[in-house]
Amino acid sequence: MSFLPAELIKKKRNGLSHSRDELQFIVNGFLNGELPDYQMSAWLMSVFFKGMDPNETAALTDIMLKSGRTLDFSNLSGLTVDKHSTGGVGDKTSMILAPIAAAAGARVPMIAGRGLGHTGGTLDKLESIPGFRINLTLEEFQEQVERIGVAIIGQTAEICPADKKIYALRDVTATVESLPLICASIMSKKLAEGIGGLVLDVKFGSGAFMKTIEAADTLAEKLMAIGSAHNKRVAAFLTNMEQPLGRFIGNTLEIGECVAILKNEAYLSVAPESFTDCRELSLELAGSMIWLSGRSTSHAEGLALAREALDSGAAWSKFQELCSAQGGDLSRLPTPRSCLEVRTEQSGFVSALNTEMIGIAAIVLGAGRLKTTDSIDSNAGIRIHKKIGEAVKEGEILYTLYASGSGDDPQVQRSRRMLLDATTISLQKTDVPDLIARRKVN
């Protein structure tokens, strides 16, 4: 069916609902180049302002899913499972929980994304491992999941090509934060993986796309509804992103932190206990993945299996197996060079961190992209010395910056100022928020 693109933009702009045919015309037209990107971005901004009803969201998910190939793991015993995070700052759990769950017998066919907005992306992180191939063919991907239980790749041209193209455009047109677009993008990609179960890590707070737990809950409900409609088992965690997860932001730095957690050792002189938040969240999410895969009969039992896989070193072995299966050489992981220490002029306690601003400060150093064509400096990033509730004294280090330039570099200085602006120090000690605020199952 054919429509007038400008009239469809106008229709959404005026708050009306699209038919499935109209959505198909828009999405497929954009994908095959008949609907130019400037019309697509105007339509996306209209969706940002006017939303979509549940029928539109479901249709959009299905159209994006069917724009490409879908995988089928029904030949394997048990359900394949995956985890999806709505994105945070310093969120590196994928690289920890995927090997944990696989080591515990689950099958994890993970199609991951790149940095979006102020958050990092699993693919950018994995690519900081020399040689790591995120672009396996779907045949290689499927074979690897069957053979070692886990594979992590980027969205190939064959999987949800419509989502891939739309996602890139949203990133540079301030249309990321749209609930129906987020839901359709997440679920189309995950459903294409051929999974039987999905664990959602829906983040809220200053570093998340959802600033409040209520907004995160709404998003979780919408995602779970799409999952249920497709007969998938879905569990959702609402987790706190009022501060970065773990101690490092940046691609190589986060891989280093993951390795330290998997091996239970220090990284860049940061002791393993400093990584507790990131480790525990990874275990909880992996526990639910194990449960949904059918390898345990409850989340609690799954969590125990996850902890065993981590403590025994099985997860670390699985991560090494994953890296070498995909060509990654962990022995050649660089050690990033620090260029500036950011110190406080106040004494007291860290009471709040503007985590979105911290994420942008890392991007300014080169850890992410300001526009899609930008290249990333894998070794750029930030070490967070002080987290919420921790005491600081005048002159102490709050952050260490890692970048290729010198500390006087304008971008480094800009990042420094952003970090100081992002950090609130008070005389009274603040309670540390619970990392896992709510757990939901459908």
Add this chain to the structure above:
Amino acid sequence: MSFLPAELIKKKRNGLSHSRDELQFIVNGFLNGELPDYQMSAWLMSVFFKGMDPNETAALTDIMLKSGRTLDFSNLSGLTVDKHSTGGVGDKTSMILAPIAAAAGARVPMIAGRGLGHTGGTLDKLESIPGFRINLTLEEFQEQVERIGVAIIGQTAEICPADKKIYALRDVTATVESLPLICASIMSKKLAEGIGGLVLDVKFGSGAFMKTIEAADTLAEKLMAIGSAHNKRVAAFLTNMEQPLGRFIGNTLEIGECVAILKNEAYLSVAPESFTDCRELSLELAGSMIWLSGRSTSHAEGLALAREALDSGAAWSKFQELCSAQGGDLSRLPTPRSCLEVRTEQSGFVSALNTEMIGIAAIVLGAGRLKTTDSIDSNAGIRIHKKIGEAVKEGEILYTLYASGSGDDPQVQRSRRMLLDATTISLQKTDVPDLIARRKVN
């Protein structure tokens, strides 16, 4: 100054105001290709939803004005004047009032536009006259205004190039109907013409961008304020667009109607008295132009001079002079071929016309563009047999369609259905609305 485009889009999307530097970055970046069109269209849609404050609107007007050359007619005696219409369906007054005003001694340097949204454009209409050159150089334009008192050209690359590029993008991204964008676009172009006075025809109703007289009044006030700030005399007419103006829609057809009005004769068997609405509005607008040019001391006196210029044949001579000065050969104006008559199955009175839908029905026939790269069929269009308040009998013709294809053509049939949908026939006779609802002067 440099900004992150996605952050600027987000800023407007979130309802914040831009600084002049930010607007300059956006507009000039778009003009020189550094800001891609997909970011510009997302920003434009954000402006559609969140608006602009008066300072932003004034800054945007000024930035667009200064993106190109401006003309200077200060060597001429009296003020140069122009008319601007906010756009309607069947609105062909420019081709009538410009020669009337010029014949009465005013100087009219008119830079006109193309069809926008569901409305037609003066340039598209003039181009249906074989040989008519709308692309004079600015030197030729200025010389012709000085020599014969009138010239009508398209926006050259030198005049408000930023507006030209933005206008083309708005047309295809459903971002036409934004008050600050409309105001800045209109006024930057008119101020660049070097005019001393401006008559605004601000339309309201089902065929206008402003659906209510209140909205039209607000637009008129904003435009007049920008004019005053630039020391221009501005008069505004609020005119009714609840039905098409005159009897024809389409490029060649409208030129034919203009010639009939200027010569006071029939066109395609339609008697001159059927064109009364279009003729009277043209006279009123020309009367104010004559007054603002200083050729009369009041609107009433200007109107009398306008009527004299029309009745005496001086305006018709001036139109012929205009056409031949710009290479147009009226003797070769084609006679469009009708392909379908649309008849009513009801008897009664035409009580309402969805004029926007009628405009789109004409575009569907080929009279306008669905996207910027579309070409126009000059001879396509619609004759309106019955206007509001007129009696109809079952089986009578409501519309005659003109298109290159046959009456069975899917586009012709689609247009037919739209026209029937757009026409309300009632048993009771409806009053014909006043064409000129309000007149304002600053």
